Amino acid sequence: MQRDAVVVGGGVVGAACALALADAGLQVALVEAGQPARWSREQPDLRVFAFAPDNAALLDSLGVWRDILATRAQPYREMRVWDAAGGGELHFDADTLARRELGWIIEHGLLAERLWAAASRAGVGHFQPASVNGLEQRDDGVRLTLEIGEAIDARIAVAADGANSTLRSLAGIGAPTHDYGQRGVVAYVDTELPHRLTAWQRFLPSGPLAFLPVDDVRRSSIVWSLPEDEAARILALDDEDFGIELTNAFGARLGKVRPASRRVAFPLRRQLAKTQVEGRVLVLGDAAHVVHPLAGQGVNLGLRDVAALRDSVREAKRLGRDFDAPHRLQRWARARRSDNVASTFAFETINRVYSNDALMPTMLRGHALGIANALVPLRNALWRHAAGS
Ligand SMILES: Cc1cc2nc3c(=O)[nH]c(=O)nc-3n(C[C@H](O)[C@H](O)[C@H](O)COP(=O)(O)OP(=O)(O)OC[C@H]3O[C@@H](n4cnc5c(N)ncnc54)[C@H](O)[C@@H]3O)c2cc1C
Numbered sequence: 001m002q003r004d005a006v007v008v009g010g011g012v013v014g015a016a017c018a019l020a021l022a023d024a025g026l027q028v029a030l031v032e033a034g035q036p037a038r039w040s041r042e043q044p045d046l047r048v049f050a051f052a053p054d055n056a057a058l059l060d061s062l063g064v065w066r067d068i069l070a071t072r073a074q075p076y077r078e079m080r081v082w083d084a085a086g087g088g089e090l091h092f093d094a095d096t097l098a099r100r101e102l103g104w105i106i107e108h109g110l111l112a113e114r115l116w117a118a119a120s121r122a123g124v125g126h127f128q129p130a131s132v133n134g135l136e137q138r139d140d141g142v143r144l145t146l147e148i149g150e151a152i153d154a155r156i157a158v159a160a161d162g163a164n165s166t167l168r169s170l171a172g173i174g175a176p177t178h179d180y181g182q183r184g185v186v187a188y189v190d191t192e193l194p195h196r197l198t199a200w201q202r203f204l205p206s207g208p209l210a211f212l213p214v215d216d217v218r219r220s221s222i223v224w225s226l227p228e229d230e231a232a233r234i235l236a237l238d239d240e241d242f243g244i245e246l247t248n249a250f251g252a253r254l255g256k257v258r259p260a261s262r263r264v265a266f267p268l269r270r271q272l273a274k275t276q277v278e279g280r281v282l283v284l285g286d287a288a289h290v291v292h293p294l295a296g297q298g299v300n301l302g303l304r305d306v307a308a309l310r311d312s313v314r315e316a317k318r319l320g321r322d323f324d325a326p327h328r329l330q331r332w333a334r335a336r337r338s339d340n341v342a343s344t345f346a347f348e349t350i351n352r353v354y355s356n357d358a359l360m361p362t363m364l365r366g367h368a369l370g371i372a373n374a375l376v377p378l379r380n381a382l383w384r385h386a387a388g389s
Contacts, residue, residue: 003027003125004323006144006154008132008167010037012049012108013285013302014160015115019062020310021158022122025317029152030124031144033131033161037112041072045109046186046264048221050076050199050212052103055303064118072110074214075101078198084205084251102199105212105221108299127152132161135170137279155324156280158309160302163271165287171278175271177290182207183231183265184293185224188214189246192255195220201294202250206230208294209249219260222246223293231265268292270344277333280324282309289340301343305336 003026007018010032018030039045051073059065079102082089094102120126127146134145135157142157144167159167168175191211195218200211207225214221224246226234237245239259247257271290276283285302312332316323 002141002153002155003029004154005029005156005158006031006142006152007158007160008144009159009161009165009285009287010034010112010116010126010128011160011162011285012111012115012299013306014158015112015119016058016062016303017158017160017284017306017309018124019064019115019119019122020058020306021313022119022124023062024310024313024323026313026323028119028124029127029154030119031127031130031132031146031152033129035129037109037116039107039109039113044188044214044261045107046188046221046261047108048105048186048212048214049108049111049299050103051106052297052300053099054307055300056104058303058307059115062115062118064114068106068110068114069104071114073104073106074197074216075104076197076199076213077101078196079201080198081201081203083203101197105199105214111299132167132170135167135281137171137281142280156282156329159281159283159287160285161287163269163286163290165283167281168273168283168287171281171283173273173275173278173281173283175273175288177269177271180268180270180292182225182227182268184268185226185231185234185263185265186222187259187263188219188221188261189243190218190258190260191220192218192257194218195254200250200253202253204249210294211250211254220254224249225268225292225294235263235265272341272344273337275333276305276337276340277329280329282329282333284309284336288336289344291344297343301340304339308332308336 005021005026006029007014008031010030018028022028056065077094079092080089092102094100130146130148132144133147136143141153141155144152144157157167159165161167195211195213197213202209206227210223211220234245243258250257269290273283273288276288284305289301291298291301309332312328313323316328
């Protein structure tokens, strides 16, 4: 049987893609190498996302957002960004932007689990655990072979299998990588002072340190970007010393910080696939772009790939045209790559300028934040870009 689409990789982006394509009327299969995502209220996932409003709208249109909101999604109403070296502060506030909230902090595991369940309900066929190990491209479709010995025929294949994507490699798409030589340390912490539903980001010479609120009062999730050796040292500290170092690194902005979970670290790199389409293979999510976590945009960019693909399929159906016409796939890929490249280098430039203790950048950057904050149209434009509106 030939399906319309086969999605490889059932992380948040792949599961959302399978669901979105089924929602657009396609017959879809989803292939995932690991076990089904499981989320538990008692054991929070250390990987959390700052979820943007446009992606909340995407999940709402797919029928999963209300469930996620009702289960555990922490709204944040303000964002404050400042430089350890001094100067001004960039401040976004839901009230002045006429919003109820700026976004939500949500656990990766919760999103993945609910998207998987919705994809099953929408009739997406699952192959799991199963890894792809072969690709044949034809004029009218693709054949994927799985390590478990099965083959799947489809009109298009979607690579959503993460940064080390097998399907991207099988399609012959290069993805040059730049290692930042840094790791992101993540953990939950409690702070002496309430976080006031604010996402905080302090730039230090070693890299940005973010506190993201995950309850109504004092608990936050941190993402601390550090050089490799520093990250290893921080991971090895006992809880008391970790709390002291974190309090200092954050300039005690929320008083004393106390660890509330174990810590893990993930490598930080920039990776951009040279193209997001090759023949009938489309590439999205981390398989197409890995970005610095400083703006919390990794998963948001991936879900924007998904939303644009669904729009393209819907438009083709409305016009009675083939959803998989090469020019249509190319158009989607060009538009998404241009947005992803611009975002990737914007985050990298911010990180370079702010994670730097040379004299000129230090003198300029704090003022730049203050100026950006004072220029209301510029501040609002920055926010609209981050929110995907
Ligand atoms: C600890 C941590 C913290 C992070 N924090 C943030 C943050 O604060 N904000 C943010 O925006 N981003 C963050 N990120 C990045 C974010 O996790 C990614 O951008 C996002 O998860 C990408 O989703 P994805 O679905 O594209 O890829 P992934 O989540 O990598 O999912 C890929 C899926 O493909 C499967 N797979 C792999 N190979 C195969 C194969 N051959 N066949 C079949 N299946 C396969 C994998 O099992 C996996 O389920 C963080 C990452 C980590 C590791």
